Amino acid sequence: MSERFEVGQTVTHSRYGEGVVTYGPYKSSFGEDAYLVRRGDGVEKTWFGRYISAVPTPPAFAVGDKVTGACVAGQGEIVAGPFTSKWDGCEFWVVADPDGQHSAPSADGITKVESPAPIEVGDRVRVVRAFAVTNWIGRVGTVTSVTERFREHLGDLHSYVVNDGSDSVYAAEVERVTDEDVYEHNGVIYDLSAKYRDRDGDVWRLKRVGDVVRARMTDDGDVPTADSSTLATVAGTWGPLTHVTD
Structure with missing residues (x-):
């Protein structure tokens, strides 16, 4: 008795290679178990059960995972x-x-537990540890180098250089930023995908341009550019800024 296969299962034929079962089993005109199998070229063929076998499914895990x-x-x-x-x-x-x-x-x-992708030049990161530069802890910037050797001779390698648009730092540990749509300024969390109204009633849009969050007064969908005022300037001059909910 031949092995039974299920629709969607990948099988291999003793002569024709691999395919995916699309129908079956059913009795052929010869009284044998048969299947419709879609080959790699998309063509469906009838394969007899006695000529096919299951393609082993690789283990979901491995030693060391x-x-x-x-x-x-x-x-x-x-x-x-x-x-x-x-x-x-x-x-x-x-x-x-x-x-x-x-x-x-x-x-x-x-x-x-999937290992995170390695940090690369151009990634947006948050500084987790930097020797003797405590005011950089938690600051977000762009990675400009991942091959530095700062403090390597002391067993405390700082391989990253992070730039926040105005200054750079050697960092030992960084984490990839996953909350780029938010920005904190003077203790206020701003949603960069939202609009804000200043104390005069004017509406502003926010956007991160390079490493700087900028703001542009607009009612017609215009977004900030590199020439727009910084969020810090707008908030300090016309703030407080209130989230527009409509």
């Missing part, structure tokens, strides 16, 4: 697997917790 889950204390690391439980046939892995303890969660009980 960082994972989280209800049975994992913090962020664990897979150290062995996969294994098949003799009790229910489920797949499980051996995970080492940060404290050295081990657990054996099922594959559907853990989630892989």
Whole structure:
């Protein structure tokens, strides 16, 4: 008896290579199990079950992966697997917790922790740590270099240079900015996608131009440019600025 395959399953033919099952199984005129299979060129062909086999699905995890889950204390690391439980046939892995303890969660009980993409020149980042420059902590700027060697000889490598439009700093640790649509000035959080009304009733739009947030008075959709006033100037001269909700 040939193996049974499901619609949507990727299979391989002993002669014609791989394809995806689109219909079946059904009995052919020869009384054999048959399937309609879409090949890589988009053409559908009838393949007999006795000539095809399943393409193994690669494991969802690998030894060395960082994972989280209800049975994992913090962020664990897979150290062995996969294994098949003799009790229910489920797949499980051996995970080492940060404290050295081990657990054996099922594959559907853990989630892989994806490593963030490396920081590159041009990325917008927030400075997390910079030697002896505490006023830069939390400041946002653009990465202009990722290959610096500042303080490397002291075991405290500062490989990043971050520029905020007016000044630069060597940074040891940075994080990619995910909230570029907001900006904080003098303790006020501004939504850069919104409009604001000043104390005279005039409406302003905000936009980050390079590394500077600028504002432009407008009623017709015009957006700030590099020649527009900075948000700091507008807020200090005509503020407070009130969020326009309509």
